[in-house]
Amino acid sequence: MAYWLMKSEPDEVSIDDLEARHTVPWFGVRNYQARNFMRDAMQLGDRAFFYHSGCAEPGIAGICEICSPAHPDETQFDAASPYFDPKSSPEKPRWLCVDVKFVRKTQLLTLAEMRGFAELSQMQTLQRGNRLSITPVSPAEWDFILERLK
């Protein structure tokens, strides 16, 4: 059992979208490190903070759970998708995703608030220059944040 932080642009998929759809494929990851986390490290039942990025108020907006093994991300084969990858093929898919299911929505814990906690100073997603859309969260960080989520 491991913990994660997964970034999504709310314009594309927000916590409200996830709540409405119950489960969504985590499509659009085009970074090998993030892909490898999904392929090699994630397990069914792992929980993740659902983080809103690229928006006016970035931060943790809810909690979701990994509910499928890694499988090919269909958007890579769709020429009309911004995530289309001409170098990938269904025979040899390059990009994977997992499905996540809605657990709960929380009051937004903003990035600014997260940066204010000394207990979170080592959190990977808060490190300078970090751009990974999926990062591991330590059990201590998970518990600390969970206690502060409303």
Next chain:
DNA sequence: GCCAACGTTGGC
């Protein structure tokens, strides 16, 4: 294998 150029992420 090096590395410059370029593209992307994402906060501000």
Next chain:
DNA sequence: GCCAACGTTGGC
């Protein structure tokens, strides 16, 4: 819209 940081590409 800006820009720091960093990943990827491709020529050599």
